[in-house]
Amino acid sequence: MPEQHKAGSGDGRAARWAGQRSKRRAEMVDAAVAAISVHGPGVSTGQIAAQAGVPRPRLYRHFDDADDLYRAVARRAADLLSTSMSPVLEYRGGTAWELIETGVRTFVIWLSEHTDLYRYVMHRAVQDTEGVGAMVTDIRAALAARISEILRAYLNVLGLDTRIADPAAFGLIGLVESAARRWMNEPNALSREEFIHTVTGWVWGVVHHTLRDAGVELDPHEPLPSLPD
Template sequence: MERTERSGRQQSTTEHRRRELLEAAERIVLRDGPDASMNAIAAEAGITKPILYRHFGDKGGLYRALALRHTDALLANLATALDAPVLRRDRVEATLDAYLLAIESQPQVYRFLMHPAEGDTAPETGFDVGRHSAPLLRRLGEELAKVITDRLDLGPGGELTARVWGHGIVGMMHGAGDWWLRERPCTREQLVTQLADLLWGQLAAVEDRAGGPGF
């Protein structure tokens, strides 16, 4: 039937238009940060607001669509680092490095991803701590947990341990990366080494300072 044929083509051109709009939005968001207005984005795309709303529903929808692309890209990157066939320590360092390289080379993207400007489709949840704080981080944590579960023999209750560690490590990466990107107190390699040391138990291993009350 022609119906499906035509609707198929329409679908594809619609998708194409949507991609164009997303690219315009991306240019503006990268330029103006999370304060980018729908008007500005529409202007960049050479159109007016209502069209954006037809395509993405609301601002949150547009932002989510935009975030999805980069999130997927970053996750793919990290997955390859995580799959490198080397020693565990090297693999951890490679993953940390991949993340830090990503946020270093595209800080605006990173910043945007971390603050998708609300819009959880769930109004009035009443207990939505971290509504802003990036679904990206949650996805990263879960992915890492999966890898840990797959590769490590954690014994009974290991699944919970893996998830705690996954989210903990991602949080560590994020927190340290945020600070590092802002202050740039050292090279990326140094940061990676220090963080890997931390994960390798150096905090517990180093000696107390002589004469101090211990730690």
């Protein structure tokens, strides 16, 4: 019995220590995100350490190396984007235009509010194709997969070939992200509202062409058909 009590106490201490380490690591990621907003996507680990209020070497008590820190920041960015997009991807009802515009608007606003964080992650993705790069690919794939589910559901209700949902979803993700990334670098070319309206029209154009090619005419401002529960 005494040995069991001793082992249990050790397990409790280990769990508390692991929880403390996880908390401190999350705080360091918070500091990194804050430092990026202050110093931009070229932020140094020294600036991140200063934001966290610790000497630079102490950062690496919580991360294996600089790449581990970069990947933790990328995961945080992915969580922020997923949280922002989640209500949109659960959207039901309304019109096709409203559904598309809501998705485009949510992504563009998120990008506008996290421009430096996005640039930081994308820059690292190019340099680290097996780490951050793979993570960025996974994020895009997850968003595209969810959009594909929505498209497939509506195509099925309309009696159309659902096989086109997947390539269409991935293509639309690429269109919106590429256009938004370019607009982000040249924001004075179009106001945010003008850009959102324009890109919504482009996405609808792809959807409209796909439906018309299958013999279906859908008014983008008429309510969408109901989906089965």
